[in-house]
Amino acid sequence: METPEVESKLEEQQFWDELxxxxxxxxxxxxxxxxxxxxxxxxxxxxxxDYLQSEYDxxxxxxxxxxxxxxxxxxxxxxxxxxxxxLKEPSNSARLHVITATLLYDGIDNPKTFELMLEQxxxxxxxxxxxxxxxxxxxxxxxxxxxxxxxxCRIQKLxxxxxxxxxxxxxxxxxxxxxxxxxxxxxxxxxxxxxxxVNENGILPMNELVARF
Numbered sequence: 001m002e003t004p005e006v007e008s009k010l011e012e013q014q015f016w017d018e019l020x021x022x023x024x025x026x027x028x029x030x031x032x033x034x035x036x037x038x039x040x041x042x043x044x045x046x047x048x049x050d051y052l053q054s055e056y057d058x059x060x061x062x063x064x065x066x067x068x069x070x071x072x073x074x075x076x077x078x079x080x081x082x083x084x085x086x087l088k089e090p091s092n093s094a095r096l097h098v099i100t101a102t103l104l105y106d107g108i109d110n111p112k113t114f115e116l117m118l119e120q121x122x123x124x125x126x127x128x129x130x131x132x133x134x135x136x137x138x139x140x141x142x143x144x145x146x147x148x149x150x151x152x153c154r155i156q157k158l159x160x161x162x163x164x165x166x167x168x169x170x171x172x173x174x175x176x177x178x179x180x181x182x183x184x185x186x187x188x189x190x191x192x193x194x195x196x197x198v199n200e201n202g203i204l205p206m207n208e209l210v211a212r213f
Contacts, residue, residue, distance in 0.1 A: 012051050019043055019061065023068035033074055037081060040065065041095045048094035055140030058094070062101035079106065079113050083120050091133035097141050104148045111155040118152060123162045126152070131170050146192040153196070171197065 010018060022040050027033040044052065044061055052058055065071055071078050082099050089096035107113035117123070130145050174197060178190045 009050075010047065015043070015047050015051050016064075019064055023064060023070055025070075027070050027074065030077060033070060033077060034081065036070055037078065041085075041098065044098050045094045052094060055144070058097050058140070058144075059101045059105070061098045062105055065098075065102050066106055075106075075110075079103075079116055080120075083113075083117050083122055086117070086122055087120065087125050091129055097144070100141070100144050100148060104144060104151065107148070107151055107155075114148075114152045114155050117148075118156060118159070118162065123152065123158070124165050127165055127170060131173055143192050146196050150192070150195045 019040065022036060022043065025032075025036060027036050052061065065078075082103055086096065086099050086103060089099060103113055103117065107117075117126075126145060126149055130142065130149060174193050178193050
C-alpha cells in the first residue's frame, strides 16, 4: 500500500511566490475568479502563523491582490465578492484581516468601494467588529477597522438607518479606549479613534471631545 504524499511546507519566499502565481492566473469566468480568490485566501489562512505576524504583512497581501491581473480586469466583481465575505468571515480569521485591508486601500483610491460597503449593510458589521469582536489586544486589525470606519464616514453621508446604529454606548466605548491609552494624541491608535469621533458626519462635536480630556 502506497504511503500518501505529505505536502511540504512552503518557505517564506515560496509563500509570496505562490501567492503571486495564484493571482497571475488568467480568470475569464466568474467561477474561475471565485476559485482564485478562495485559493488566495486559503493560502493566507494556512500560513498566517508562519509569515503573516505583522500588520505590514497583512497589508502587503492586500496590495498583492490590488496590484494583480485578476483585480485590474475584474475590479467590480472582486470588490463585491470581498464585501460579501467581509459580512460573513469570522472575526478572528486572517481572511477577514486581509479582506479588510484590501477594501480599505482600494477604497481610498476608489470611493465606490466604501459606497458599495454601505449599500451592502457592511456598516453594522464594522461597528460590531470594532465594538464587540476585535479587542485592542489585536491592535493592528482594530486600527485597520477604525480606518475603514473613518473613510466610510468621510467620503459619503451616512443614511438615517446607519446613524441609528451609532449608539451612545459605542461612542462611549471609543472614548474609554482613548482614556485607557492615556489620551495621548500622538498614539496612532488614539489618533485613529479621534478621527472616527470627529469627522465630516459630526459623530461627536470637537468641543465635546475636548471636554472629555
